[in-house]
Amino acid sequence: MKIDAHQHFWNYNAEDYSWIDDSMSKIRRSFLPQDLEPILQQNGFDGSVLVQVNQNEEENEEFLQYAEQNDFIKAVVSWVDFKSSKLEDRLHYYSTKAKLKGFRHIVQGEPDDFLLDETFTQGVAKLAPLNFTYDILIFERQLKAALKFIRKLPDNKLIIDHIAKPEIKHQSVNKWSNYMNAISKHENVYVKVSGMVTEADTKNWKKEDFSIYLDNVLSSFGTKRIVYGSDWPVCLVAATYEEQLDIVQNYFSKLSKTEQADIFGLNAQRFYNI
Numbered sequence: 001m002k003i004d005a006h007q008h009f010w011n012y013n014a015e016d017y018s019w020i021d022d023s024m025s026k027i028r029r030s031f032l033p034q035d036l037e038p039i040l041q042q043n044g045f046d047g048s049v050l051v052q053v054n055q056n057e058e059e060n061e062e063f064l065q066y067a068e069q070n071d072f073i074k075a076v077v078s079w080v081d082f083k084s085s086k087l088e089d090r091l092h093y094y095s096t097k098a099k100l101k102g103f104r105h106i107v108q109g110e111p112d113d114f115l116l117d118e119t120f121t122q123g124v125a126k127l128a129p130l131n132f133t134y135d136i137l138i139f140e141r142q143l144k145a146a147l148k149f150i151r152k153l154p155d156n157k158l159i160i161d162h163i164a165k166p167e168i169k170h171q172s173v174n175k176w177s178n179y180m181n182a183i184s185k186h187e188n189v190y191v192k193v194s195g196m197v198t199e200a201d202t203k204n205w206k207k208e209d210f211s212i213y214l215d216n217v218l219s220s221f222g223t224k225r226i227v228y229g230s231d232w233p234v235c236l237v238a239a240t241y242e243e244q245l246d247i248v249q250n251y252f253s254k255l256s257k258t259e260q261a262d263i264f265g266l267n268a269q270r271f272y273n274i
Helices: 022-027 033-042 057-069 087-094 118-125 140-151 174-184 207-221 241-252 257-272
Strands: 003-007 047-051 073-078 100-105 133-136 157-160 189-193 226-228
Touching: 003 226, 003 257, 033 047, 047 057, 057 073, 073 257, 133 140, 140 174, 174 189, 174 207, 189 207, 189 257, 207 226, 207 241, 226 257, 241 257
Parallel strands: 003 047, 047 073, 073 100, 100 133, 133 157, 157 189, 189 226
Antiparallel strands: none
């Protein structure tokens, strides 16, 4: 099964999606299941993982409804308040939802030391007994805190979104690669090859811009812990669905068919328990 392990939906309004600024005007509209399904089919994908956008539980219910109505949505990654005194009750509620597989917090929008908060870390630790996953959404500058966070969560299934958003535009590599290599030593951590085109020069990127990052991810994490995701529709700011996919497919074409099958689907199935 081929899976796009990172995509979003939204009913656009300026208040909830104020982060979509003028530089992202291409995505300043609604994107819904009927928009994505034909794109997945045209590109040979059997399904997707729908990932949270807003930090509220109302969106969780909306996304779960999409998943119930659309078989191609194989998993949902939602949001929950990890610092809430009601966290355990909320997690037990969500454990009754078959397609809800994990959670995410928009840490990239938080202070750089956010992941060092013990209350937050202890909240994330409560995911492990229920076999929920956690997506780590950070910028490169937050990798130091992320490594410390990861060290405290050996029993959790963790995945780094968007290869930790290195500054591809400026070809920043060394510090990022050192931290990613250290993180890769933790066998419970996967990485998503996703969201790269929007970290590059969105108007003038070249395929070659991404090779050094993909080299590092492949050598550090190996083919069993790399997961492909499009980051659609955010990717449309810099590339069509086909263009961003071609970067990754072209790079991994040197691997065996079995290894490619892992990266483009089987690893996502294993990680998200699909």
